[in-house]
Amino acid sequence: MDRSCYPAVDSELDIAKQSFAEELAIQVLWSLSGRQFGVCPVTVRPCPNTGACSPRGRFPYPYDGGPFFPLWDGGAWRNVTCACTGPCDWRAPSVIHLAASAGLPVQEVTEVKIGATVLDPSEYTLEGDLLYRVDGTAWPSQDLTLPLDADGTWSVTYTRGNPVPQGVGVYVGLLTKEFLAACSGGKCRLPRRVRSVTRQGVSMDMVDPVSILAEGFTGLSEIDTWIAAVNPNHLMQPSKVR
Secondary structure: OOOOOOOOOOOHHHHHHHHHHHHHHHHHHHHHOOOOOEEEEEEEOOOOOHHHOOOOOOOOEEOOOOOOEEEEEOOEEEEEEOOOOOOOOOOEOOEEEOOOOOOOOEEEEEEEEEOOEEOOHHHEEEEOOEEEEOOOOOOOOOOOOOOOOOOOOEEEEEEEEEOOOOOHHHHHHHHHHHHHHHHHOOOOOOOOOOOEEEEOOEEEEOOOHHHHHHHOOOOOHHHHHHHHHHOOOOOOOOOOOO
């Protein structure tokens, strides 16, 4: 957060106004940028699929289930897949897949607990959205009939999402400054709810902020340039494929 452009704070009321304006600026920019930025923590209770592995350890081999891919073999097409311990398939007792959710990438694993015991970070490693036991030990089974931290349960806490790009704190500060000015009655660059005004004999057309928000912009050129770059199609949220 870049607060270098804020007015001086002289009272607790000023601090409260500043905090409110900051939160409002964050929400506005998050929404107008398509709600695509932000890293949030999540705790999950994985259920390893013990039936995902095949006892066959060669690659490839005929298989009538998925996932598979076509292979031209001896003048005929065959559907083949990989054994769970082969070089082409990540499924194994020592690896679990952490759901990225709506395309949001996994960023960091902050804690792994088996029962009430926290594993040392040296015992596991994250590659993309796959969590491996370093020594190849199988992840335990999961008893969902018991509350977390009980024997037979385990959990993974990790963060997922797209980090906020560097420099956006400057835009948050600029928008916060304008919200503070609007609140105090000072000079403000934000558009007002006026279509046309006449001052000292001069008529001016001013944009209704409702139309600006409908178009996905704030009315501040430096901020709107960034919004147009990261959300050119004015999406309200990241797209999902079902």
